[in-house]
Amino acid sequence: MKQHIVNSNKILTAGSIIYLLLAVVFLLSSCQSNNPEDIKAVVDENNFPSLAVNELESVITDSGKVAYRFITPEMNQYENRKQPYTEFPKGLHLIVYNDQEEIDAQIKSNYAIYYEDENLWELQNNVEAVNFKNEVINTEQLFWDTKKHLIYSDEFIKITTETEILTGYGFESDEKFENYTIKNISGILSVEEEQRKEP
Incomplete structure (x- = not known):
């Protein structure tokens, strides 16, 4: 029984980490604009x-x-x-x-x-x-x-x-x-x- 509890805790911890990583990736991707005009503004030499x-x-x-x-x-x-x-x-x-x-x-x-x-x-x-x-x-x-x-x-x-x-x-x-x-x-x-x- 104790062994089962330890294993389930490990599964929950790993699941939590994966969830957090996915959340971070989502937030980072949402902060970056894929708008062609915004991308051009960043790389435009005229700036x-x-x-x-x-x-x-x-x-x-x-x-x-x-x-x-x-x-x-x-x-x-x-x-x-x-x-x-x-x-x-x-x-x-x-x-x-x-x-x-x-x-x-x-x-x-x-x-x-x-x-x-x-x-x-x-x-x-x-x-x-x-x-x-x-x-x-x-x-x-x-x-x-x-x-x-x-x-x-x-x-x-x-x-x-x-x-x-x-x-x-x-x-x-x-x-x-x-x-x-x-x-x-x-x-x-x-x-x-x-x-x-x-x-």
Whole structure:
């Protein structure tokens, strides 16, 4: 009798193991999609950058003179897309030079993307630009149209000069941030007033 009980326990244990294995296989197979579109998306080369570079510093020249300098921790280029673009997921530092190769302006952001067909830059997240007058422009999104030589934004903008702080919505400027306008000014505050407010 005891022998019979031991054997039945062994059969139940083996049966339980087989049941558990079947359940695991079923769950794993149900998590994977057999949809042709999903499979194509996984193996599609267009989902991977055609060029990936870390710690890049690049110089663009015009008539033999340095016009721009780009510094970024990571650059991913997607040339095989219908709308090719270059992405800077960890941010970008752009330096603009004048004809004497002196720094005219600098722009930094935590994220940037360049749309090749449109010759359009989009900078996002903690965008900060400084011109040669040391005026500081802060916003969360900024576009740079290199065809029109125009920089613009529809987002909230803050400009800090030596004497005042301007805030508003909508912004247009030349590439050197020398001549700019705020479309809808919401506030003008002297730097001295702002310093008095700070604890």
